[in-house]
Amino acid sequence: MLAVPFAFRSCAPTEHQVETPLRRSHVSRELKFDGFTLLRAFMPGSTTLEAVSTLGIVVALPGLETVQSLVPKRCEESTPNTYSGTFGRGAFPLHTDLAHWAQAPRYLALRSVGPTVGVPTTLLDARPLLMEVGEEELHRSLVRPRRPIGGASSLLRLLECRPEATQLRWDPLFLEAANHRAVSSVTAVEACLSRVSPIAVVLEKDDVLIVDNWRMLHGRGEVTSGAENRHLERCFVKEVAP
Numbered sequence: 229m230l231a232v233p234f235a236f237r238s239c240a241p242t243e244h245q246v247e248t249p250l251r252r253s254h255v256s257r258e259l260k261f262d263g264f265t266l267l268r269a270f271m272p273g274s275t276t277l278e279a280v281s282t283l284g285i286v287v288a289l290p291g292l293e294t295v296q297s298l299v300p301k302r303c304e305e306s307t308p309n310t311y312s313g314t315f316g317r318g319a320f321p322l323h324t325d326l327a328h329w330a331q332a333p334r335y336l337a338l339r340s341v342g343p344t345v346g347v348p349t350t351l352l353d354a355r356p357l358l359m360e361v362g363e364e365e366l367h368r369s370l371v372r373p374r375r376p377i378g379g380a381s382s383l384l385r386l387l388e389c390r391p392e393a394t395q396l397r398w399d400p401l402f403l404e405a406a407n408h409r410a411v412s413s414v415t416a417v418e419a420c421l422s423r424v425s426p427i428a429v430v431l432e433k434d435d436v437l438i439v440d441n442w443r444m445l446h447g448r449g450e451v452t453s454g455a456e457n458r459h460l461e462r463c464f465v466k467e468v469a470p
Contacts, residue, residue, distance in 0.1 A: 255283050255438065256468050259335070263353050263444040264429075264437065272434040276339040276461040279436055284468035287333060289326075298338075298460040300347075300451040309375060314401060317456075322352055322421060322445035325464075327399035328373035330382060333464035334393075336446075337438045340431035342459025348428035348449040349437060349460075352421075354396050361416045363387055363394070369410035371403045386413055395442040421445075431460065438465065 258265035271279040276295050280286055288294045306312035311320050326332040338349060358366065366387035373381055383406055388395040397403065398417065405411045428449065431437060439446055441464075451458060 256470050259438065259440050259468060263355075264351055264439045266429060266438075267436045268432065269434045270339075270436045276337075276341065276463060279339060279434075280337045280438075280463055280465065282469075283337070283436070283438065284335065284465040286337075286463050287466040289333065289464060294463060296462045298462055299342075300456055300458055311401065317451035319450045320448040321400055322350065322426060322447045323399040323401070324397055324445060325441050327397035328384070328402040330384065331388075331390075332395065332397060332441055333466070334440070334442055335438055335465035335468060336441050337436060337463050337465055338431065339436045339461050340433050340459070341461050342433070343457050344430070344432050345455035345458045346430055347451050347455045347458045348430050350426040350428055350447040350449060351439065352424065352426040352445040354398070354443055354445055357417060357420050358387070358394075358396065360420050361413055365409060365416075366396070366413055369413040370406040371397070371410050371414075372406045374402055374404050386410065386417075393442055396445075398445055438468065 255265050255267070267283075271282070277286060286294060300317050301312040303313055303316040306316070315321075324332060325336050367385055367389060369386040370383045371386055372383055384397060384403075386397055388397070400418075405414050426445070426447065429437060
């Protein structure tokens with residue numbers, strides 16, 4: 229394991245990251261350097277699918293709507309074994325989307341379609357985490373979905389080395405350790421996450437946030453009283469326009 233001090237850069241959002249409207253041509257560059265990009269008030273009056281399709285190739289995944297509606301729910305209002313069913317209106321822990329799939333989508337896009345209520349989307353760059361725990365250790369750490377998918381439960385690596393980029397999969401709800409290395413790696417990752425504070429991004433109406441789902445962890449802040457009408461739409465993106 230590579231012994232590297234665990235030190236994140238400041239997690240406070242900068243004006244460049246979350247306040248200045250970004251031109252469409254900057255999306256690919258922002259994703260490469262920061263792992264996410266935010267476009268303020270992007271294409272108002274359009275649908276989420278129309279807006280995101282101008283930025284990249286939206287992918288339809290089996291069993292999922294192309295555009296999914298995300299609204300706060302209480303545990304009792306939600307399906308069991310989901311984030312809302314487990315955490316309700318509490319904070320969602322940092323994770324990568326569809327980590328229990330063999331290959332998770334590369335990017336996810338979130339767009340605010342409802343009122344502004346101040347509940348943040350939280351973001352954390354996982355690259356320093358890879359340095360702390362060790363890429364080789366994570367690559368040798370095997371996990372499996374807590375619930376079988378299609379009647380099968382495949383072994384997956386916490387870190388997949390793909391031709392285009394490495395893919396970190398992390399989900400404390402849907403994944404469980406499947407070998408001794410994974411038990412150690414999961415403990416190390418959890419210790420790292422306990423020492424850092426993620427960036428908090430609040431989406432206003434028509435804002436579009438695109439996140440590199442192989443590199444970044446994301447979550448949601450607690451839905452406090454008065455914020456029940458928060459409404460985001462999500463879709464997954466195969467690749468972004470250059």
